[in-house]
Amino acid sequence: MSHIDDILRGKLEQQLKRIRETGEKDWLRELVEWLIQELLKLEVTQFIGAEPHERSEERKGYRNGYR
Numbered sequence: 001m002s003h004i005d006d007i008l009r010g011k012l013e014q015q016l017k018r019i020r021e022t023g024e025k026d027w028l029r030e031l032v033e034w035l036i037q038e039l040l041k042l043e044v045t046q047f048i049g050a051e052p053h054e055r056s057e058e059r060k061g062y063r064n065g066y067r
Contacts, residue, residue, distance in 0.1 A: 011038060 015034050019027045044063065050056040052063055 008038060008042070 012035070015031065019031060024030060045051055048059060048061045048063065050059040
């Protein structure tokens, strides 16, 4: 597995644990929303070539927020 897969798996486990603990009724909607946001963050990080606030010579652009 890649590093990104490991990161996503860990975050997903944390999110599922939080959902179980809070007993949210609309857990599927929240889980899907969270997963899409995480995938978008990873995609932007790969495209730009740097993490948020990271200084890098290989950086291809800048982040200016998102919706």
